[in-house]
Amino acid sequence: MIKNYKMEIVEKLRGTIQVQAEDEGQAYYIAKQVLFENGCDRLFCPVSGVDEDLYEYEGDLLSITQSVEECEEIL
Numbered sequence: 001m002i003k004n005y006k007m008e009i010v011e012k013l014r015g016t017i018q019v020q021a022e023d024e025g026q027a028y029y030i031a032k033q034v035l036f037e038n039g040c041d042r043l044f045c046p047v048s049g050v051d052e053d054l055y056e057y058e059g060d061l062l063s064i065t066q067s068v069e070e071c072e073e074i075l
Contacts, residue, residue, distance in 0.1 A: 003073055003074075004073070004074040005071055005072065005073055005074060006071075006072045006074050007068060007070070007071055007072075008068070008069040008070035008071075009066070009067070009068050009069065010065075010066070010067050010068075010069055011064065011065070011066045012064070012065040012066075013040040013041060013044060013061065013063075013064055014061075014062050014063045014064075014065075015040065015043075015044045015059060015060050015061040015062045015063075016059070016060045016062065017031060017034065017043055017057040017058065017059050017060075018057055018058045019031055019034070019057065034054075034057060038051075038054060042054060043057060043059040044059040044060070044061035045059070045061065046059070
């Protein structure tokens with residue numbers, strides 16, 4: 001008999017972007033805003049024709065960690 005399962009999966013992307021700012025505080029603010037609006041995946045791997053405005057940040061993906069954490073049978 002086939003059962004249904006809810007799986008918890010985790011993906012952690014780590015990398016860098018470049019921002020232009022007047023000081024470190026403003027750089028943090030800009031980076032947080034850009035991250036919140038777009039997410040790491042789009043910043044590090046922008047889609048040509050869709051994310052043209054993100055190329056200016058020169059996203060550089062440094063590492064990816066992926067895992068399956070939990071498994072729960074759905075009754």
